[in-house]
Each structure stands twice: as C-alpha cells, then as structure tokens.
C-alpha cells in the first residue's frame with residue numbers, strides 16, 4: 467500500500483476521506499493517499515478502489531440524486547479501514563494487524579482478478595476473523 471507522491475516524491479499516508487461527487491453525492495470513508503509533505507498535501511484516490519468507485523459513478527450517471535452513501539458497504543478496503551480505525555488496541559497491534567490485512571487484501575485482489583470464487587470466499591472469512 468506504500469506510495470510515493472507523484473508531485474513531490476514524498477511518502478503518502480493512507481487515510482479515509484469523505485468525497486463529494488458532482489456536488490450531490492456524499493461518499494463517506496473513501497480510502498485516499500495523502501502526501502505527508504504539508505507544503506504539497508497532494509491527495510489521490512487509492513488505486514485498488516478506483517474500479518468500485520467507477521462502478522458507482524456509472525450507476526449514478528450525470529445527474530445523481532442527492533444522497534449520502536457509506537463506501538465501506540461496497541468496498542472491502544474501506545470496510546477494513548473503518549474497522550481498523552475503530553480498534554482500540556495499541557498502535558503496535560494495529561500496525562501488525564494492518565500489515566496482515568494488507569497481505570490478505572493483496573491475495574484477495576489476486577483471487578478476484580483470477581475469478582477464483584472459492585479462494586475469495588476463503589480469504590473473506592480469514593479477513594473477517596482477524597477483525598473480530
């Protein structure tokens with residue numbers, strides 16, 4: 467998940483942001499990379515969720531109704547990040563957990579790109595267990 471800023475080359479931090487689409491649709495908890503350099507503070511939507519986001523935008527079309535949606539309901543990554551954010555354990559545990567989740571997420575994306583439903587199901591269960 468580590469990413470370098472395309473503008474200044476600094477590291478980027480993974481955070482959850484609320485994004486407004488066409489001034490009408492408020493999308494809560496969208497994973498976004500934000501540049502750690504305050505002078506730059508360039509931000510961009512995380513690559514792996516672009517497909518999910520694009521699908522939603524296609525459903526809404528050019529003139530969406532005023533609404534507010536929770537991105538964690540459609541995006542696995544957002545869902546996990548929201549859960550992690552709610553965790554009350556100390557930073558070390560959280561970091562270790564996030565690292566493991568990132569690993570599983572990478573595998574999940576691989577499974578999805580291969581269209582391997584059985585593997586996806588298995589990984590989903592493993593991810594769920596970690597988060598309990």
Ligand SMILES: [Zn+2]
Pocket residue numbers: 471472473474475476501502503506507508
């Ligand atoms: Zn930057």
